[in-house]
Amino acid sequence: RVAAAASAAGVRQRVRFRVNSGVHASTHDFLATSHEDQKFGLPLGRAVELAGKIRAHDSLDFVGLHCHIGSQIYATDGFRESARRLMSVYAELAEGGPVPELNLGGGFGIAYVSGDEPPVIDEVAAQLADIVKETADEYGIALPKVAFEPGRAIIGPAGLTLYTVGTTKPVAIDEGETRLYVSVDGGMSDNARTALYDAQYQVRLANRRSDAGAQLVRVVGKHCESGDIVVDRDHLPADVTPGDLLAVPATGAYCWSLSSNYNYVPRPPVVAVFDGQARVIVRGETEADLLARNVEWSK
Structure with a gap:
């Protein structure tokens, strides 16, 4: 051929x-x-x-x-x-x-x-x-x-993903330990690797310094899947709160390229940072983008 x-x-x-x-x-x-x-x-x-x-x-x-x-x-x-x-x-x-x-x-x-x-x-x-x-x-x-x-x-190492915390929820686990579930404004639609390959990531508080003690956390996404996990196990300051920014490193490969509109969630933008300057190189999707391919029906 x-x-x-x-x-x-x-x-x-x-x-x-x-x-x-x-x-x-x-x-x-x-x-x-x-x-x-x-x-x-x-x-x-x-x-x-x-x-x-x-x-x-x-x-x-x-x-x-x-x-x-x-x-x-x-x-x-x-x-x-x-x-x-x-x-x-x-x-x-x-x-x-x-x-x-x-x-x-x-x-x-x-x-x-x-x-x-x-x-x-x-x-x-x-x-x-x-x-x-x-x-x-x-x-x-x-x-x-x-x-x-x-x-x-x-x-891979050149990229990181920034998430905004939506809510937190403490959950008691084995031996009296408490894990804080930290929900963010993304998830398996922008990083499917955790669900696909049991991939492991780390997370850091990105918008401020904190002197609070370390708290075991699991960072989870906004999708209706119990497997919608971004970071399975890591530690964040115990005072992590809604509105905080979290950074997940090493997401430059096989994250955006595997992203989807799972649960009809718009894909995030991609921003390039160099020498103290930032610019959008892939525009984030909007709800209008998701609906743009819909075909109107009429009798």
Whole structure:
């Protein structure tokens, strides 16, 4: 289909295809994307066959392999093993023609809460470069151009979400401890990760300083779901009150991009801050926006 479309357009289309290295990444099941029984990619064992089919079309230009073992991964063993497996196939492919690029994907985890120890990107990159070179030397082939996709590692820590407290409610839990439920003006419509992946976040009081003691809290959203949790467990000053602003860090990746109008709630704006200046880069939705697609009915 790609070859036919490229031929009809009179272009030579650059093509790489995604293979599954079979490495089972140490992450949430929904975020592991390179094992055999799932929707992504093609078996590594078919790489040579498929590259041959691409090369057989004059309208296609085979430019390499792509692999992505998953997301939010801390352990580096999976990245190293996946690179090693891809290089063995790369060597075989190189015998049949040029393979300009080897895309080893991404999935490097970030710190969402205190105590998280994500991999250091420079160190992972150096380890993978060593593996690629060692394998290339072993097979006696030229080094490929290597690509990575460190998306979350770049944009994740760059974003935070600000919420306004609507109400609070103390709830007695095990062993006489009290947890304060802090309801905010957002929730799973702007951050679905807690509900989808049991993701953990932290929260801080953002609009003022407080000398009050620490209170165990759960930050929850405004939706009609008991699973509508923004921050499952953290501590805030005990005097947190309606109208306060809360900041939840590390929401730059997979929060706004996963946002929705769940329960018909408008999505919030996105504001860029640089060098002491702020500007809106995505306008927040209004109720009028939600209703704009409604079709009037008449007899």
